[in-house]
Amino acid sequence: MALIVQKYGGTSVGMVERIRNVASRVAAARAQGDDVVVVVSAMSGETNRLLNLANQVSSHVDDREIDVLLASGEQVSCALLALALKDLGLPARSFLGHQVRIATDSAHGRARIKSIDSTRVLESIKRNEVVVVAGFQGVDEGDNITTLGRGGSDTSAVAMSAALDASVCEIYTDVDGIYTADPFVCPRARKLGRITYDEMLEMASLGARVLQIRSVETAKRFGVRVHLRSSFNDAEGTWLVEEDEQMDSVLVSAVTCDNDEAKITIRSVPDRPGLAAQIFGPIAEANIVVDMIIQNASADGTTDVTFTVPKKDHPKAMELIEKNAALIQARGVTSDTHIAKVSVVGVGVRTNAGVAAKMFQALAEQSINIEMISTSEIKVSVVVAAKDSRRAVDSLHASLIESR
């Protein structure tokens, strides 16, 4: 008899039939003798409906009240799931963030969980009840309602698993696991049986929108066994695991592609101390996240600085750079929104110096030009023209994953 935490996302509780489906899944787990704690998101579309109401009454953003508003979404879905469970004859009890209690800091809209008091949840489990917890929400010290940001229910579930020392945290979603590449881009992509926390972290920050990054960090920190799987079938999904030696034999776990960035190049800037600060200070102040940065000094004492920003922030970034151009003494600014960042991720990258070389070789064979390169401990990313991205993913998958 084990304690299982199951998390169901918005599409899994999007309609009443799906809520009944979730209740049946929980019942199946209970029938195997397991205790179940369920963490739910708001029904899909609900968050947007509420934000739309807020936009109609106010042109300002007020984080505290938006959190009160949005938290009602999970309140509704957890009450509905508790009702559906009882309808199946299972004792069940819903808990909101303040009832659990899930204590967070006061950063409304992107709060971090500080601690979880599991007393009441454990009492409820002892009474043989299925515990249904509203994801995404918590309370700060002043008892104000906070929310954890998009995908925050994942973090609620993982943190809950850590607090309860659950044997597994099952994250149910509309995909059935992590693939070696996007199957729509590379038809030969296959589902990974397991992936390390670090690889998952890289993939999450590379645009794979399967899990909130913070939930992976939390899982890694507390060693929570996470099983990512589909709520629409019973197939095994992908397990998030600690790295072990045997895994090093896998060179690369996955190839990812991010089409949401734009590239900006500042040409022939006089090279001098403080230059980077002058360029990136105003951009950071505008809350624009810069991803890759490359600076190459040339012999004539000037330098080219190239960097990428999210596509949506590209116009704002250009405006700031151009305003700043005289100060930087740049000879010109160019930009390109038709780019893709293609990456290979794998713990094998760390111990195998040849991964990057193999990557460049595969792209060269396809005559794909590499515009930027960036590396981390377990990944190599290149920027290529958007038109080349599918071929890039396909060839990298063939040479670095299928060939093993």
Place this chain on the structure above:
Amino acid sequence: MALIVQKYGGTSVGMVERIRNVASRVAAARAQGDDVVVVVSAMSGETNRLLNLANQVSSHVDDREIDVLLASGEQVSCALLALALKDLGLPARSFLGHQVRIATDSAHGRARIKSIDSTRVLESIKRNEVVVVAGFQGVDEGDNITTLGRGGSDTSAVAMSAALDASVCEIYTDVDGIYTADPFVCPRARKLGRITYDEMLEMASLGARVLQIRSVETAKRFGVRVHLRSSFNDAEGTWLVEEDEQMDSVLVSAVTCDNDEAKITIRSVPDRPGLAAQIFGPIAEANIVVDMIIQNASADGTTDVTFTVPKKDHPKAMELIEKNAALIQARGVTSDTHIAKVSVVGVGVRTNAGVAAKMFQALAEQSINIEMISTSEIKVSVVVAAKDSRRAVDSLHASLIESR
């Protein structure tokens, strides 16, 4: 500078434009230098939408989870109103039942307020914020969310006024006060400038659905000055006040008509001790509320028992009586759903023995037959045929109200 509690019902916050309208009203009160605490209901239609979702996932009723579900309605409207207030540049802060904290018993769906901790609300007022409180909801000792039943936000507002010692509790609704009769029935009806708590209690139990009875009881108990008015105009409404001597000069304050009852008569029952218990025991067990009861002993040792029940419960009541007929030894059971209960309400009834006589005289002049009579300290009710009800209200209004 006074402290005002304002309560806005579902129709007043039913659409986003109306929420903006409420925000403007609050702003106007603040502009006069008053501190304002606003209590809001769910947007109209929201409660039904949520109950409909619940019915789709469950055929059972679970009071605790239904309360969690329904409480989200007020959570949404109070967050939206706080946003709309801030949009007008007013500092504002929403409070849910557990944040205030509004402590209730554990009777889910019809909880009673036990106490209100006003500490946080007073701190917020001191910070010059408009306080927006979610009506209808509270928490029990175990921190479970409770709701106060239909119209419960009225009680939230009155109890809040009592806890804060507010100078007035303004209840905004879609009617502009209490009338001497239903203006649709009696065009000469006029708005009452004031009405006593006791009269309002009688009227509420006579089917005038303006205020939850419990809110009137609470107002009376704590001497809260309540001002019932429309959220769609600035006209003075009706004040609920303590009875004073001067008011006794008003014989009758209002004529009411309730068309939602049905009459059941059990004929020629052998008169014996325990008879009433035999008749009404099973009806009470079925949670059917019996209103008027009349029993007349006749010379032959048998008696007729007549009583009224809500129309919706009439079929069930008949079924119970018929099942029970052999035991009661009744010679027959008849019923009539085409009746109306017409009442005159006024503190003057208490000190003026002639009210009932005048009432009967007025009805006699119209050749309206009286089927049942029931009196309380400050009201006289008669049951007449439904077809006669408009004429009855009209003639009683003419003889008992207009003639004064």
